[in-house]
Amino acid sequence: MHWAYRIAEELIRKHPDRETFVCASGISPSGSIHIGNFREVVTTYFVVRALQHLDKKTRFIFSWDDFDRFRKVPKNVDPTFEQYIGMPYSEIPCPFGCHSSYAEHFEREFEQSLRDFGIVPDFIYQSKEYQSGRYQTQIVQALQNRKQVYDILMNFKTSEHSMEERERFYPINVYCEVCRKDTVNIHRFQDERLSYTCSCGHSNSIKVEEATNIKLNWKVDWPMRWQAEDVIFEPGGRDHSSATGSFNVSKEIASHIYNFQAPEYEPYDFISIKGSGEKMSSSSGNNITPGELLNIYTPEVILFMFAKYQPNAPFHIGLDDDVIRNYTEYERFSHAEKSQLKEEISAALELSSVTSVIRRVPKFSHVASILPLVNFDTSLVREVLERTGEAYTLKEVAGVCERAEYWLKNWCSEKVLKVNKDKDLHFYGLLDDIEKKWIEDFVRLLMSEIDIQDEELMRSVYDICHVDDSKLKKSNQKRLFSTIYQLVLNSNSGPRIPILIHSVGKERLISLLTF
Numbered sequence: 001m002h003w004a005y006r007i008a009e010e011l012i013r014k015h016p017d018r019e020t021f022v023c024a025s026g027i028s029p030s031g032s033i034h035i036g037n038f039r040e041v042v043t044t045y046f047v048v049r050a051l052q053h054l055d056k057k058t059r060f061i062f063s064w065d066d067f068d069r070f071r072k073v074p075k076n077v078d079p080t081f082e083q084y085i086g087m088p089y090s091e092i093p094c095p096f097g098c099h100s101s102y103a104e105h106f107e108r109e110f111e112q113s114l115r116d117f118g119i120v121p122d123f124i125y126q127s128k129e130y131q132s133g134r135y136q137t138q139i140v141q142a143l144q145n146r147k148q149v150y151d152i153l154m155n156f157k158t159s160e161h162s163m164e165e166r167e168r169f170y171p172i173n174v175y176c177e178v179c180r181k182d183t184v185n186i187h188r189f190q191d192e193r194l195s196y197t198c199s200c201g202h203s204n205s206i207k208v209e210e211a212t213n214i215k216l217n218w219k220v221d222w223p224m225r226w227q228a229e230d231v232i233f234e235p236g237g238r239d240h241s242s243a244t245g246s247f248n249v250s251k252e253i254a255s256h257i258y259n260f261q262a263p264e265y266e267p268y269d270f271i272s273i274k275g276s277g278e279k280m281s282s283s284s285g286n287n288i289t290p291g292e293l294l295n296i297y298t299p300e301v302i303l304f305m306f307a308k309y310q311p312n313a314p315f316h317i318g319l320d321d322d323v324i325r326n327y328t329e330y331e332r333f334s335h336a337e338k339s340q341l342k343e344e345i346s347a348a349l350e351l352s353s354v355t356s357v358i359r360r361v362p363k364f365s366h367v368a369s370i371l372p373l374v375n376f377d378t379s380l381v382r383e384v385l386e387r388t389g390e391a392y393t394l395k396e397v398a399g400v401c402e403r404a405e406y407w408l409k410n411w412c413s414e415k416v417l418k419v420n421k422d423k424d425l426h427f428y429g430l431l432d433d434i435e436k437k438w439i440e441d442f443v444r445l446l447m448s449e450i451d452i453q454d455e456e457l458m459r460s461v462y463d464i465c466h467v468d469d470s471k472l473k474k475s476n477q478k479r480l481f482s483t484i485y486q487l488v489l490n491s492n493s494g495p496r497i498p499i500l501i502h503s504v505g506k507e508r509l510i511s512l513l514t515f
């Protein structure tokens with residue numbers, strides 16, 4: 001059974017009387033949201049789709065933790081933003097001057113990408129919720145039980161704890177009314193009033209019930225939100241999922257402080273981009289966003305990769321030759337008869353569909369091999385495909401061309417094939433007599449007037465180097481092809497021979513291969 005269905009069925013079994021299945025996800029808008037964080041949303045998304053498929057009513061929420069404090073300036077943000085550290089993301093200016101706040105900039109960027117994937121959760125903006133007073137009761141509850149919260153936190157830590165620290169512990173961040181930073185020192189919580197002094201000099205005593213500048217610490221905020229939204233499922237990253245990680249701590253706080261049972265939890269592992277083994281992090285600013293991946297992959301291919309792997313399996317997304325492999329695999333599965341696919345693959349395909357319309361498009365690998373040979377001209381790609389027996393409209397070809405071109409130019413520019421300007425006399429000089437004879441025969445084949453079809457053409461090409469010994473035959477074919485590619489493209493490999501002929505053109509090929 002596919003993992004999303006396994007989780008969905010488990011939820012239904014545990015909550016037989018439930019009317020609405022609330023499934024949650026959430027991220028801090030600390031910078032551009034990278035593809036590793038995308039797994040947070042997509043894990044919930046697949047479970048929601050599985051529940052809907054099982055005829056359950058769902059609510060899919062996504063909480064933006066934009067009332068969190070700004071901790072670190074990402075690499076792509078002006079270093080002078082250092083001055084805002086300690087303020088909530090929702091109150092910092094947009095680093096690029098195009099949105100009303102820092103939070104909004106990165107929120108809109110990610111929300112747009114989600115729409116491209118057809119993922120449309122209910123967005124909840126924590127800065128608004130906190131300031132609306134909606135969480136006041138739970139904030140008061142956490143403050144009243146602050147020492148018990150401290151004890152729970154300490155149970156998960158090996159570090160020394162002290163009675164003194166316990167006395168001074170408050171599970172909240174308070175944003176100063178004057179400088180808007182959380183650099184406040186809390187003196188007292190008594191009769192539901194909180195008194196504090198900020199490092200800027202401002203001091204105050206406020207009624208917690210009416211305050212709009214208090215935020216619960218993460219490990220209390222999380223269970224508080226589960227309760228507020230009535231969440232029954234939420235995934236969490238590997239860093240939150242260890243024995244002493246946030247989830248287990250929050251689960252204890254849920255049951256001991258807020259008196260309810262934590263939702264079902266599914267840990268998910270990291271994603272890496274192949275070629276860079278580093279764990280990606282939003283605040284480093286050096287990362288791949290879902291938006292960047294969409295320049296290369298279709299939403300379906302990306303979703304399929306996430307659906308295919310169990311959430312607890314780390315995997316990498318290749319931007320190298322894996323792009324061809326990933327597309328080819330997806331194309332093969334999506335064109336196969338459903339009955340011939342494993343149940344899990346078939347469920348993964350269904351969960352990754354973005355529209356119900358099945359688009360008829362050329363293979364990515366074909367387009368990518370033709371494009372550089374026709375100077376990235378989309379209409380020429382369409383013509384070459386037509387001549388090799390595949391007819392598409394320009395529109396059907398254009399989308400694939402756009403992604404293939406972006407990939408070739410930005411991620412493997414050193415490997416982009418170019419047709420040689422002149423004959424490669426030097427390389428020809430290195431060939432032995434057999435190879436020279438093959439090239440001669442190949443040119444003769446090209447010169448034959450008949451417009452032969454692909455398969456027949458390939459058979460004639462194979463005939464050129466034919467021997468009976470099958471092992472030798474294989475090696476001969478490889479040798480013939482690489483000799484042609486070297487003489488035409490200055491590369492050991494290249495597109496299928498019919499594509500090469502139609503892209504480069506017979507006359508030009510003949511001129512490059514006649515010595």
Ligand SMILES: [Zn+2]
Nearest residue numbers: 176179198200
């Ligand atoms: Zn202050």
